[in-house]
Amino acid sequence: MTRIWASAAYRVAFTYSAAFALAILLLGVAVYYAADADFRVQQDVGIAEESAGLFREYEEGGLPDLASAVAKREAMNPADGYHYAVFDAAGHRVAGSLPIPRPDVGAQNIQLTDAKEGPEAVRALVSALPRGARLVVAIDSEAVERIDETILSLFGAAFLSVIALGIVGALLLGGYLRKRLARISGTAQAIMPGDLARRIPVSARGDEFDQLAIALNAMLDRIEQLLGNLRQVSSDVAHDLRTPLARLRNQIESVLDGPGDPQLHRPALKRALAQSDSLLALFAAILRISEVESGALKRHFARVDLSELAGDLAESYAPAVFDGGRTLTASIMPGLALLGDRELIAQAAINLLDNAQRHTPAGTAIAIEVTENSEGIALAVADNGPGVADADRALITRRFARLEASRTTPGHGLGLNLVSAIAAAHGGTLAIEDNHPGLRVTLLLPKLPA
């Protein structure tokens, strides 16, 4: 019982049927008392009318007429009808068979002791007649009691069957709820040891449980995706940091094993310092990507004027691009804004501009464009350089993707990956297309309504 009571499903079902049974019980009690009171009033009205009729007989012909009327009525009436008694002032019975001594005046309940039928309750109206005589008209209460009993037993049966049906219903309902919930907890238990691919079964009914299951499954999808991401980052970090760390270690070791002249150590130490700086930069980039991917920065999103930002960046970059022997032109539609993080958007644009410089030969024309289309606002960086082969285009947004062609150029292979994460964090997409000739990278972002 404690186990069943510990289940919310059973508890709810039981409580519900108990409340229902209680309602039936209250209704039964109310009906019982109302009906009983009503019948008794009717009885009183009946004996009062009967007394009034007999009183008229008395007025017409005195005690003898009354006595004969009583005798006549007693002879006519069956056993269940009225009972009468007439007493004179001295207390002697003048007429009627009601086996009681001379009572006081007024309506009253009288207990009879019948030798055959045992004690019997009657309702009596005792009227005073002139000169001390009394008229008693009584009616058997047995009929009322029978009706009362019927009412009681009907409601008692209803109460018991509600309880019985309630228990059965509660058991069925509780079992059903438990079964549905067990599917959810079963899935959760299967996931806990590590089986992240498990999902809660969803039925075609589309009820509350199915909606809950759908929501939980969506959450599980997201968690699985985030965990996969995390796993990817960890293995990437392990893989890509091991080689430079090992190189750094070897460098330090060779200095320690080498000649003791500190002056000879300087170049090696400088190389080691540069190496650790680039390791830190790589580490910072990885952390930044996970920070962006976690979505935690969304809280700080505010209005960013993309047109202004891109114009600013174009102006800031033109000298550097020019110094590198390339050209940078800007074509920016004014007044386009989005909801986001200004520095992240700037970082994305900077990465695209850096890529366009890093992976193209001198003389390349680079263009930064901000346009609006039906899907949102687009920030594009295009160049007329050698471009990227069709097959490689999907590869380059991956973490640590370095195409063979760019093995020798500086960079850690995280630039476009960060851009792609930034696009996703802003609800946008990153498109990499052929610029005929060259490469066009477009950041498509949702527009902030003016």
Place this chain on the structure above:
Amino acid sequence: MRVLIAEDDAETARFVEHALGELGHVVRRAANGEDALHLGLAESFDVIVLDRLLPLVDGLEVLKRWRAAGLGTPVLLLTALGGIADRVAGLEAGADDYLVKPFAFAELAARLTALMRRPPMNDATTRLEVGTISLDLLKREVRRDGREIYLQPREFALLEQLMRHVGKVVTRTMFLESIWGFHFDPQTNIVESHLSRLRSKLNEGFASDPIETLRGVGYRMRAHD
């Protein structure tokens, strides 16, 4: 100059303590938030380096209590990598500058120097002069030896920054923060390319270069050219 370092990592603290000592500063160290809170209020410092994460009392909490107690000493907040979202909280709590760990010591030193001798905020200054170079903030005009030099807005801002911190190092990231508003290192060369343009415009026809480059650290304007 007296510097308080509130840092729980002994390695980092020792490194900073030693390097600042070499530069002639007197350094006191607090290893936890409680000591930092107490020391900061009990003794007088020219600048404070405060770690964001401290045992016993959190760095931000220490800073808030200092400020609530009326301590006006410039505070540079140190934070771990990846805590970009923390920056706003740090500045709101009353930090004057912000540096992400791990950092190059030169960067820390340059920022501390800038904080220590921060001149009383005087927005009324409309004219800066260093040697023969003058910069008029109202007319947006730069002259060297009386000859006008035409600068782009960013180049003007770079020069203004250098002249405001004359004799002190201004690092790449300090420029990125104050001129471009980037609180991250975009790993790019915009500072270098603008500075080289500023330099060539400023030095055209002159024999000396008033801007020193400190490799891997930043730039410094000489007090006398």
